[in-house]
Amino acid sequence: MNAAELSAQYNNFPDIQRSEVKKFVEWIRAQPHMQNLSEAEALHFFHACHYSMENAKQVIDTNLTVRTHCEEFFSNLDIERPELKRAMNTVDVFPLPKSTPEGYKIFVGKLNDPNASNFNYADCMKLYCMVYDLWMYEDGIKPGHIIVLDLKNCSLGHLARIGILQMKKFLFYLQEAAAIRLIGFHFINIVPFMDKLLALMNPFMKKELKNVLYLHNNMEDFFNYVPQNILPEDYGGNEAACDVLRDNYYQKLRDYRLDMMEFEKRHQINEKLRPGKPKTSSDLFGIEGNFKKLEID
Template sequence: MTKTMSSDDYEQVAKEMRAWLNSQPHLPQDVSDGMLCRFAHSCYYDMEGAKSAADTYFTLRRDYPQLFTDRDPDSPHMKKFISAVNLAHLELSERRKLWIWQLNDPNLEHYELTLDAKFHLLVNDCWFLANEERFYESDIYMLVDFKDIVSIKVFTKLNMLAARVLSKYQREAVPVRLKQLHIVNASFVARKAFALVKKFFSKDVNDMIHFHEANSTTLHNFFNEDELPSDYGGTRPSMKTFMVETMKLINDKRYDKNTN
């Protein structure tokens, strides 16, 4: 079990979180011990913070079902969107994890922020289901590749409601230890598009953001070559290869609760 606490500590944390959950009739009760402990871990075992994060996490799912349902990867609207992105979840040294989102839609024909939010949340759900007790010390370094955002057409693809919900999820609810956010291939248009949604993020999250221009090597100031896919000058396989693994994860978990 990849975590810093002992089995006894794990049981105690799960017990306290379970007792709290049982006292919250507005929240779902069929939450695993692993997921409850994930909230505690992500908040560095500040139990009140963990309860607040869990409350926000499940309340968002209840209040914005349009982002957490109708996400079948074989449905026509999701298949079109999925063809436009590559996602990867990579293990790094020192108990770190790197999540990468890469746009692969030069004409932005299939991209929509609402579908992006649906897919992002679906992948998170599937990963949490498959890795309930794998906790990372520096949980996520999120790398977002805006290589295809070079046209002002992107502004027609934005949805402020989806942006607000997704930012609240990242800021207050998702049970991970977010450390850095890297925006790569950051064109002028991509920066302007990001400026429209960054106001929804907290100052702490905005302070984590690092921009990397196209064809620059600044990303290597943060990551070694053996930690990155070949798309970013690394020695690991390509993002296309990792996307195959992501889709396998989704298909393995697609019939589990809360993933469709």
């Protein structure tokens, strides 16, 4: 995989003191339960935490701990596995080539297969995280990120296949552990049962996420946040069609298959070596038996 050039990133963000990032790297490498991460990876966390060393330490520990204990999203990252092949046929997840005028980068997720019986939420989220990790590694730090979820083709059948604990885990990761500055979380082509989807999400969303959550009844409203010209041609934009942008990134995952499997190994916590008490999945997410699937009427 081709990592974004470090010198260019520091030039683009002159407020970041490289000496501080290097101190952060030294701290990471001094932790017995963490593996050695690169300066480029550390930079993502330092930037996402607005240059707060203490916050960055907490977030990177949480990130690696979630990756270790949330196996359904972050383990078995062989893109040739049958469940990931199915996910690639089920959903389109891809970044847009261009940024907003503010420099924000956009990540799109949408259903490709309307047949709910082929939808496995955990596998689709695993694919989502794999594309996101590869993109972030290659793209480097940015002023902010926007997530766009297109609900076209989404049915109550899809919603019924999302476990409450799975939703809790993903939103926990997004809010507490992801090394990004999330500027906007936009739903487009919203569905009549939007209240049921929000009922699934609401218990696990902090105020900060709710403040950047947008529901768009029409695309003109959405274009106020993401200019139409930088969108795929499916939305009247100037970029290639969604399936082309999707295929480009899915092919990258195939090209970097071994790298992604190695990436998984390097982003694990050794709980036996953690100073103090080891953490478990229930420490992060609660007891799984207390969570049921959302009842869909």
